[in-house]
Amino acid sequence: MSHTYGMAGGPSQHLSLPKGRPVHYLQGPFSAVLAPTPRQRLSTGILDQLVLGLFTRCPDLDGNAYEELSGAEYARQPLHVTTFNSDFHANRNGLLFDLPPADDPITHVGLFGATGDLLFYGRLESSSSSTAPTRRFEFRPFALKLKRR
DSSP, X not given: OOOOTTOBSSXXXXXXXXXXXXXXXXXXXXXXXXXXXXXXXXXXXXXXXXXXXXXXXXXOTTSOSOEEOOSTTOOOEEEOEEEOSSSEEEEOSOEEEEOOOOSSOBOEEEEEOTTSOEEEEEEOBOSEEESSOOOEEEEEEEEEEEEOO
């Protein structure tokens, strides 16, 4: 099966589509391994008030230059974190974004602190794909793994 990891949603202005071959879009449920931004690496721990956002463009290595989904029907969602193992924290609550159709595919996710600073980010992953884009983004408990360092 062909996968285009990190692409879910719809056609993009940023991606060129292959000619004559079907494009495969990720389907939920989704997961991601999130790396800390340099700001988070310098902090002493994980914040209690985190919210998850969906990105149409990946942040750079410093956690900047990302493009977050926008629109009246989109809002970041609260994420509750627990210890997963010695290397990771994970989401203990499930999350669901049910969005209207859009042009840009969702490729990454990010976790923001209470002040709006991006603290973690990662590429979407899934074991399912389809030739039709999805607008339903489900993250089950423990599907989002946050690297400790």
